[in-house]
Amino acid sequence: MKFVDEAFIDISAGDGGNGCVSFRHEKYKEFGGPNGGDGGRGGHVYAVADPNLNTLVDYRYSRRHDAGRGEHGMGSDMFGAMGHDIVLKMPVGTILSDVETGEVLFELLVPGEQIMIAKGGDGGFGNMRFKSSINRAPRQKTPGWPGEKRSLKLELKVLADVGLLGMPNAGKSTLISAISNARPRIADYPFTTLHPNLGVVRVGPEQSFVVADLPGLIEGAAEGAGLGHQFLRHLQRTRLLLHLVDIAPFDGADPVAQAKAIAGELKKYDEGLYKKPRWLVLNKLDMVPAEEREARVKDFVKRMRYKGPLFQISALTREGCEHLVQAIYQHVHAQQVAEQPVTEVDVRFAGGPADEQ
Incomplete structure (x- = not known):
């Protein structure tokens, strides 16, 4: 549909x-x-x-x-x-x-x-x-x-705790299918995702969160280019943004340039959306030789000048996904607790003014 x-x-x-x-x-x-x-x-x-x-x-x-x-x-x-x-x-x-x-x-x-x-x-x-x-x-x-x-x-505007964003073919659909019950269409070409997909990630008994996979963004999305600009509004209600970055693009593109381009589009579209908690997730580690991973990740962090939470995963092989899911749940749960209203308790001590006749 x-x-x-x-x-x-x-x-x-x-x-x-x-x-x-x-x-x-x-x-x-x-x-x-x-x-x-x-x-x-x-x-x-x-x-x-x-x-x-x-x-x-x-x-x-x-x-x-x-x-x-x-x-x-x-x-x-x-x-x-x-x-x-x-x-x-x-x-x-x-x-x-x-x-x-x-x-x-x-x-x-x-x-x-x-x-x-x-x-x-x-x-x-x-x-x-x-x-x-x-x-x-x-x-x-x-x-x-x-x-x-x-x-x-x-x-x-879809109601999701976590929103996935990134360039087309960054592996968002593969990730949501690996960690949740969603089964989006997955193919080896860009713009496979044409509409948001919602998935429920179950961490444990009565412990879960909802993640949304949106169509990929490209440069100029804030001005209407590509497909993702139509769905940026769905990220406004999320508690956390996961910015997926393809660490080994098949076309030889620079992952740092792609990550900065997405961040720039968010800022152009909505300053409040740009300031939301956003974690970087380096995906497709299985495409990088084991001896090169550490050096490539360090080079990315240095050139990106990124100091926030950073995760290294392979959505295809599910390497690092469990650690990512646990960290997301802890963050989302902490925000849910903080948003609950504080109820005032009326405490009366014996012999106090309330008990005086």
Whole structure:
């Protein structure tokens, strides 16, 4: 299925039903009084975060979504029925913003989360509502209120703890297939990955994190070159970036120049994204003779002037992958703990002010 991370929809909540003007008409009961009921409420439009969805492709071809209108009120004190609600299922991580203003209105961040994105109109009052001691036969009624109507832009940003980035053919798909349950397409040519792939990495019982493999970046990506620029937004919600570098490019390119080019594209696209924790991972060590590895790695670090965490792996043979996975989990887990709110505990000591009478 083609990956679609952006769509536009028009939604319309149901209008409320009109109130009714009616009077009791029964034999031998003159001046029976008003009995016109209220109109029914219009249907609401809800959005729900469905963890089983990973694209917005359904909304690329189905743009209009209308909830039901409330029924009009009737005589004999009968209120109109409510209009039917509609529920739009969307992937977790979907952002809903107003098309005209660009304002972000809603975000679906929690699986199963349901929010009302358009409120149905209230029903109008029937004439029984206007009955009083001085107005025994009211003929007033009110129309139903219109439902909310919106034009929305849907934008999907995948929710992953770790994002993989690098040049095309750096080995990102091979790595995610080696450490997670994802099975992306892998080939020996660049741009094999055409859409993000998510994989769950299980470290132990109830210990896991989510990793995202994005299409490869090239120079000029921030300005729209290549495929990866379309998906840079997905890195904005990650806790950690893994920058994969091919230590032995088949075309003889300089790994340092490639790594600096990717870092430059991140900075051009989003300063906040550039400042995220980013670890360098030197991949394809199996392509380098064992006696040359240490010298080549030292040369890379020296010319890159890199002082952060550095990992040396071979995604194909899985050499060094276990150490990398453990380090990632420790980092992600520490951030999760730091993000949890601190609950205040009320501690009272015997004999203190709280115990004084």
